[in-house]
Amino acid sequence: xxxxxxxxxxxxxxxxxxxxxxxxxxxxxxxxxxxxxxxxxxxxxxxxxxxxxxxxxxxxxxxxxxxxxxxxxxxxxxxxxxxxxxxxxxxxxxxxxxxxxxxxxxxxxxxxxxxxxxxxxxxxxxxxxxxxxxxxxxxxxxxxxxxxxxxxxxxxxxxxxxxxxxxxxxxxxxxxxxxxxxxxxxxxxxxxxxxxxxxxxxxxxxxxxxxxxxxxxxxxxxxxxxxxxxxxxxxxxxxxxxxxxxxxxxxxxxxxxxxxxxxxxxxxxxxxxxxxxxxxxxxxxxxxxxxxxxxxxxxxxxxxxxxxxxxxxxxxxxxxxxxxxxxxxxxxxxxxxxxxxxxxxxxxxxxxxxxxxxxxxxxxxxxxxxxxxxxxxxxxxxxxxxxxxxxxxxxxxxxxxxxxxxxxxxxxxxxxxxxxxxxxxxxxxxxxxxxxxxxxxxxxxxxxxxxxxxxxxxxxxxxxxxxxxxxxxxxxxxxxxxxxxxxxxxxxxxxxxxxxxxxxxxxxxxxxxx
Numbered sequence: 001x002x003x004x005x006x007x008x009x010x011x012x013x014x015x016x017x018x019x020x021x022x023x024x025x026x027x028x029x030x031x032x033x034x035x036x037x038x039x040x041x042x043x044x045x046x047x048x049x050x051x052x053x054x055x056x057x058x059x060x061x062x063x064x065x066x067x068x069x070x071x072x073x074x075x076x077x078x079x080x081x082x083x084x085x086x087x088x089x090x091x092x093x094x095x096x097x098x099x100x101x102x103x104x105x106x107x108x109x110x111x112x113x114x115x116x117x118x119x120x121x122x123x124x125x126x127x128x129x130x131x132x133x134x135x136x137x138x139x140x141x142x143x144x145x146x147x148x149x150x151x152x153x154x155x156x157x158x159x160x161x162x163x164x165x166x167x168x169x170x171x172x173x174x175x176x177x178x179x180x181x182x183x184x185x186x187x188x189x190x191x192x193x194x195x196x197x198x199x200x201x202x203x204x205x206x207x208x209x210x211x212x213x214x215x216x217x218x219x220x221x222x223x224x225x226x227x228x229x230x231x232x233x234x235x236x237x238x239x240x241x242x243x244x245x246x247x248x249x250x251x252x253x254x255x256x257x258x259x260x261x262x263x264x265x266x267x268x269x270x271x272x273x274x275x276x277x278x279x280x281x282x283x284x285x286x287x288x289x290x291x292x293x294x295x296x297x298x299x300x301x302x303x304x305x306x307x308x309x310x311x312x313x314x315x316x317x318x319x320x321x322x323x324x325x326x327x328x329x330x331x332x333x334x335x336x337x338x339x340x341x342x343x344x345x346x347x348x349x350x351x352x353x354x355x356x357x358x359x360x361x362x363x364x365x366x367x368x369x370x371x372x373x374x375x376x377x378x379x380x381x382x383x384x385x386x387x388x389x390x391x392x393x394x395x396x397x398x399x400x401x402x403x404x405x406x407x408x409x410x411x412x413x414x415x416x417x418x419x420x421x422x423x424x425x426x427x428x429x430x431x432x433x434x435x436x437x438x439x440x441x442x443x444x445x446x447x448x449x450x451x452x453x454x455x456x457x458x459x460x461x462x463x464x465x466x467x468x469x470x471x472x473x474x475x476x477x478x479x480x481x482x483x484x485x486x487x488x489x490x491x492x493x494x495x496x497x498x499x500x501x502x503x504x505x506x507x508x509x510x511x512x513x514x
Contacts, residue, residue: 421485
């Protein structure tokens with residue numbers, strides 16, 4: 001009997017060479033099964049034989065693994081500290097099932113949530129979701145039960161469920177891992193939502209940069225059709241605009257229009273896709289629903305911290321030793337995530353900053369490592385957890401350059417509908433360039449350096465430029481139509497507050513002398 005070797009076919013594993021390693025095991029006479037990823041990305045390609053893990057592997061390591069003398073053994077994968085200390089609800093099947101195997105899905109509790117929802121009926125199903133305390137995992141943190149209730153009570157002959165899979169934040173990959181590793185779970189969650197609110201049609205909107213996820217979801221939708229009928233799901237591919245992660249821009253794109261933000265009200269729950277009541281939830285929100293229905297809302301609510309209930313799949317990336325996906329109940333501290341679970345920086349240098357919440361999240365210093373990972377704690381610290389992506393930076397990072405990147409990113413990705421975002425981000429880049437030039441740092445855009453004060457007799461002082469940047473950020477934060485412009489000030493102001501020396505304003509005496 002040949003040795004059974006299990007290797008992930010996750011996009012990251014493939015990028016790291018998993019296909020070549022799988023081929024080498026097959027050539028050695030092994031039976032190779034392609035499974036979902038465990039989420040220990042620093043060990044990919046990771047192979048599992050009888051529960052024991054080996055990684056990261058190259059084809060040249062295969063012979064030693066099969067001979068039983070490989071130095072790349074990590075022992076039992078399930079007992080590895082990175083896995084053992086997690087609370088896996090959404091990713092309970094990660095690393096253990098074949099993504100497109102209906103048999104594997106059913107054998108591990110698949111469809112139990114949908115079956116219970118059908119037994120309970122729509123109203124009781126929504127009650128379970130409400131009791132669980134599940135909040136939108138896409139970043140807004142809005143209670144899912146309230147959104148579902150609003151759609152269920154709307155009077156309309158047609159309603160929709162839309163899954164927002166436009167995962168565009170840097171350092172985030174949990175949505176992709178769900179779609180590539182456990183697509184039936186997402187489809188089941190959508191079917192439960194449809195049953196609860198009275199919708200018989202659902203759409204999964206995936207960004208075009210995710211070809212593996214698109215292929216997996218399209219195959220899974222066909223395979224699952226009989227299980228979710230009369231509910232139907234279609235996969236739609238976006239063009240990659242970052243702003244289409246905002247729900248109303250996404251709906252416009254789904255309708256074949258320009259991906260542009262809609263003013264609210266009306267809310268999508270009242271007037272959404274094609275003008276009909278629509279549930280718009282993130283992948284992780286919908287993927288949590290089958291577990292909630294199968295085990296009960298109270299069991300889900302028993303985990304977490306404060307008003308943030310249940311678990312959150314946290315994505316650890318950047319300059320970090322152990323990058324990957326770590327699912328745990330809300331309340332773990334930022335310091336634990338970065339230093340204990342992430343292992344500190346990959347460079348071995350001190351951590352200088354951790355950006356939480358994607359490219360528009362605030363930068364946090366080690367002084368914030370005590371913060372519990374939950375919505376309210378980070379909001380109180382002028383931050384946000386967003387889609388729960390962490391980017392770690394060591395002490396070589398230039399924070400003024402990173403602040404500039406946030407403004408430039410917003411300028412490039414803005415849909416252009418509102419003035420604070422469209423104009424404010426462009427002016428923000430220019431102001432930061434002038435501040436960087438005054439601080440002695442090389443400017444990123446030379447043409448932005450001239451004083452450009454046609455109505456002024458004298459150039460602004462550094463203090464005036466900084467004050468102007470702060471005023472601009474305030475305008476964007478409170479005047480933008482959506483979170484793209486509204487969140488751009490978070491990284492800029494946090495960098496300015498925590499790392500003033502990178503902007504040349506660390507010494508108050510020097511500034512006063514000017």
